[in-house]
Amino acid sequence: MKKIGRKALRVLVTMCLLLSLAVTSASAAAGSLIPRTGSPEQTTTTTKKSTTTTTTQASNGKVIYLTFDDGPGQYTEQLLDVLKKHNVKATFFVTNQFPKYQKLIAREAEEGHAVAVHTYSHKYSQIYKSTDAYWSDFNKMNKIIKEQTGEKTTLFRFPGGSSNTVSKSYSKGIMTKLVKQANNKGYAYFDWNVDSKDADGANTANKVCRNIKDGVKDRKNSIVLCHDVKSWTVEAMDKTITWALKNGYTFKVLTNGGYTVHHSINN
Numbered sequence: 001m002k003k004i005g006r007k008a009l010r011v012l013v014t015m016c017l018l019l020s021l022a023v024t025s026a027s028a029a030a031g032s033l034i035p036r037t038g039s040p041e042q043t044t045t046t047t048k049k050s051t052t053t054t055t056t057q058a059s060n061g062k063v064i065y066l067t068f069d070d071g072p073g074q075y076t077e078q079l080l081d082v083l084k085k086h087n088v089k090a091t092f093f094v095t096n097q098f099p100k101y102q103k104l105i106a107r108e109a110e111e112g113h114a115v116a117v118h119t120y121s122h123k124y125s126q127i128y129k130s131t132d133a134y135w136s137d138f139n140k141m142n143k144i145i146k147e148q149t150g151e152k153t154t155l156f157r158f159p160g161g162s163s164n165t166v167s168k169s170y171s172k173g174i175m176t177k178l179v180k181q182a183n184n185k186g187y188a189y190f191d192w193n194v195d196s197k198d199a200d201g202a203n204t205a206n207k208v209c210r211n212i213k214d215g216v217k218d219r220k221n222s223i224v225l226c227h228d229v230k231s232w233t234v235e236a237m238d239k240t241i242t243w244a245l246k247n248g249y250t251f252k253v254l255t256n257g258g259y260t261v262h263h264s265i266n267n
């Protein structure tokens, strides 16, 4: 009995050792599956599901207004495909800087996005020369919008935002005047409270995605500044939108009389 007991104990100890070794190597293998740059959300997806799917969570009460300036351009079509895939609507502040993509303005409107004026030329030296110059350029763009969508818009964004000081070198006090005139005309202008910084140093999809995530987290309403003429911005959208939907954010388009952000006027 004594001999068998010792032998059994030895077998048991060996088994325990083997088992702990197996557990250690299994968890190490699982660890190597976790992407180094992954957020906790992505980690959950990788370990619990074999495929990555977009799931819309119950609303967290927070709204994201994605806005894209300066297009349409060479990446706009790709962006529209991504937005369509997720059934997410955005607001496009359009220009005529790349006329050959003008037809995409029609597609933007057809697919439920808001189309707004961001000026025809986007040239500060021309548009901020005088209030007449500004509105004449504005009307030129709105005419193209009407041709493409069937109607003019009352929504717009100033190049550089309403707080820009660049305009000072072309006409002193012009922003104050333009804002007043816009109000009298019944037009609604929009600045932003989240900057993806895609035109200001964030030149990879990861950086753009991180800036947007950091910006929207503590806000009930976020107007996010993006540019659809930047490849990295369009590249960032799929994972940014996937993350937002998974975390309960709702996407909406800007409307006249709806949520807005106005910077302080500096000229």
Ligand SMILES: [Zn+2]
Pocket: 069, 070, 118, 122, 159, 160
């Ligand atoms: Zn712009």
